[in-house]
Amino acid sequence: MTEQFAVWTENDVEQSARWGSTSNAPVPKRIVVADDTMKADDAYRLACEGTALLWRGDFQNARQLSKAVASRIDRKPRRASDDPAKAFHLHRQTQGRRAQILGMLLIPLDADLSIPLRRAPDAQVALTEAFGITGEPSVRSLRDILGAIGAHEWHRKGVFIEALDARVHPAFGVFSPVRGEYVDLVTSAPLPSTESAFDIGTGTGVLAAVLARRGVKTVTATDQDPRALQCARTNLSRLGYGDQVNVVEADLFPEGTAPLVVCNPPWIPAKATSPIEYAVYDPAGAMLKGFLTGVAAHLDDGGEAWLILSDIAEHLGLRTRSELHDLIAAGGLTVVDRIDVKPTHAKVSDRTDALHAARARETTSLWRLRRR
Template sequence: MNAPPVVEWTEAGRPRSARWRSENGSPPPHRIVIADDRTRADDAYKLACEGTALLWRGDFHNARQLLTAMARRIDRRPRKAPPADATQAFHRHRAAQNQRARILGMLLIPLDAAYAVPLHRAPDVREACTRAYGPAEPVPAEPVPAEASGTAEASGTAAEAEDDAAPAATLVSLRELLALIGANEWRKKGVEIPALGGDRIHPHYGVFSPARGEYVDLVAEAPLPSQELAFDIGTGTGVLASVLARRGVRRVVATDQDPRALACARENTERLGVAGQVEVVEADLFPPGRAPLVVCNPPWVPAKPTSPVEHAVYDPGNRMLHGFLNGLADHLTPDGEGWLILSDLAEHLGLRPHAELLDAFTKAGLTILGRLDITPRHPRARDSSDTLHAARAAEVTSLWRLGQRGSDR
């Protein structure tokens, strides 16, 4: 991995620099001003909208309150009437989400060399940051120039920073830091999985959580073609591999190419007592060989992800979907089955016609052996205020049982 870039600013008349961390790939801010407990929400919001980042030097709890106040100002802005076209509604929704993230991401928090927050009433975030970023690195990378503004006089929104302000080894947006804290709590608490008898899966930061359990239920209920061997393609947390192992599949090869997912799956299968049945390997889609059962739960929406965790939701150009389908026949035994777990949300949004999916099956030399459907249980499917409510309310998740065309089955 490349070392994080370095951002520079001026504080109390002195040049400062720190590493820049952004899990969603946001570039280092070009302009930084200092903010503290006396910074007004209206001023902070205006600066953030203009692209100016605010480095917080006040009370940590007050920073959280300021972030909430900035979010309220975004929510109060007049909204355009939603377009009748579902595809346009989706793209407008995504654009609004990205703009909101950009504005709220402008409130920055310093971290010291050990990932501690040198602010009053700050929580201990060292474990959460280490798990997300890896061990702290004391040597800074090459500087990335930034417009040096940063004094309180230049911003007009905050009091002058003290000369002895704690040096920052890293700057991170408060919004991201709160996400790290929340993800670390979920990792410790885990997500209860009924298909695992109530045992829990513990998602790592950046690995998609199986909070929507209906797709897991499909894998727990579909008739097994064999208990000898199964491949789980794109295993993520290892939840589907673990369900298959608990159902009696003697050997499961679970693949992924994300280091966080590989570590997460290994930890979960060990915790659940199925590590002896599940082999977690690094691979782009398929492992070598053939299996009587190959399972894949690819991202459901063909759109560009904007953060690591979104790679489990958005699949640009249906890359993983088509990669799985086009390689499936070569990795199935003659009487084997491929289980494709896929929501039809993209169809309701006009992003992938149903006929296109069926055509992809045919072009890949596959035939449909059966299909199991389930409707979503998550609250957003019932939230009529959601911009995408009509599509979410109509959504169905399916487990497609696919076989090689021309097999003896």
Template sequence: MSSTNTPDNADAPDSGSTDAAAPAVAAPDAAADIHWRDGDTEHTARWHSEGGWPAPKRVVVVDDTLTADAAYRLAKSGTGLLWQGDFQNARQLLTAMARRVDRRRRTPATGLSAAFEISRADALRRARLLGLVLVSLDADHTLSLRRAPDVRQACDEAYGPGTRASVRSLRELLGVIGAHEWRVKGVPVAALGASIHPHYGVFSPVRGEYLDLVATAPLPATGLAFDIGTGSGVIAAMLAQRGFDRVVATDMEPRALACARENLTRLGYADQVEVVEADLFPPGRADLVVCNPPWLPASAATSTDAAVYDPDSRMLRGFLAGLAGHLTDDGEGWLILSNLAELLGLRSRGALLDLIDDAGLAVVARLDTRPTHRKVADTSDPLHAARAAEVTSLWRLRRA
């Protein structure tokens, strides 16, 4: 499952939101420009937003003299705040604004389905307001602020080489910096006995419970395996480690393909695992086909939500519908899925079983585990009741 590697959704597929202010889900417009005035001088730079947010129509230059209350009021009016003060003070301002936004969260609704919709809308509002604190990068991605870190390598990794001056949200830039740190340090994966180095925009395997299922489920055979939607390549690496002669890992996202190839090479599986661009399945039939699709069948509010939410269960439906035609006679398909969607009233267990049955598949067994991530214990979370009851399952499927 490829997904955005950012602070808001790094630990579980549960962030994002939709409301009337949601931007269209589309790639950022690389040709868009942003304009502002500094004294008597007009400035223009390229606008870039990974989330697909449009450039603010009004931009004012601000510095360390701006208070958090004033910044919050300006952001609520839709004004972009182009920071030209101290970098560390900008981070503190963002934190102070976040506290003000969070104080205005709505009272959780009765019922998990309603609470989920309110939570998504509040998260989107939070992202929209905090995303209006802006910074300017030089053409080579230099951040020319006092006490600013050297962000050039992190930006080159996330965006590619710079070509002209640009303006981006500070919040996004902090996500790029954090992703670079994860890429350098790696994320230890106990089930693999090694670390995975996620790239910006690619799901980080910090929720290890589903990987424990992949590591322990009985194998039907060890010839050829497919890993559908490989993301960082962690499942493909685990299948190679478990003894498959050959693994084909697929994804549609260029960042995920590059990330998977780098991780598999680092782990020594480049000769054993082929990473290919494909929408779901590669050609042929395999002894094992594994898929960990996005777990929530809801609309993606921004382009960075696309691998967290699976509108109308597109990937899930496509995987199940095509699975029988890509299995060997005794082959198995492993569907890794949380029941969070069922708990939130977004998809019933009966609907899932109907999809399996309609695809000509039968359930051999289901292996279950409970998550251990930090949100399970967060009683202040309006969705805590669902998270506390969540179960992640590995469904073993065969042709009926």
């Protein structure tokens, strides 16, 4: 990717610094310098107009300003629709606009990724993990920086997985397995064999670890994302399954066949707006279609494909159950069984959530599939 630079005028001198964005946002066309004298109403107005604010004041004051701008964004009434699909797309537009406005508050970074602002945290380790050292000054949104710091804390503390009686440590940009119901499904479903298995789109490696803990002798875990591949290898080694699970880079399937092929694809067929969102949003349902189209060729005779999938897309009007069954049939597969579980995460009961109606009806399922 071509390097981009943020350009602004400060003390009547044109200055520039390398531009970075986790979501691949374009460089703001206009950047002005701001400090602790900036009022929230003015910051909100400028950001809405597309003017970014390069912060030179106190770091903690920048955080407070961002919260104040967010409150002004959220104060605007949401557009409503009785059509679930339209309501979802309106929600995504609102969230996208919110992220765009909040992304206009910029923070300077020194070449070593230290933050040259008063009361700034010592975040070099977190920012290095997330962005890598470029060896030159740069500019990023406060939103990006806080995201990296938060991800570092997730990575450091880890997420306790009851099925493993251990913690899994997600890396920056790798989806955290905080929704335990899909892990529980893989823990409880009857194994067709303990000889070998494939885990497609492994992420943190959590499902590969569960299969290994259940006694599957060899597991091949695949992913395309370099961060996920390294994260999975680190987690599996830490958990003691490094020799039992082989993590390989692949577009869906590794070579060969196995008696069990497991996949937990992104559940919502919609456009992702940042790398981390590819764990939730599957543009045009491409990964789901790819898995169902190709898995039969990678199954041993009598083997099973386990598809872990929420039906939230159905409740959002983005996919029908008959369309899912058509995809299964088109892949030369038949349904042996379906194991269902209701999610228990906090948003299920959050009536203020824009997607509450769909979340309240959501079911997560493990579909046991075989070749016809």
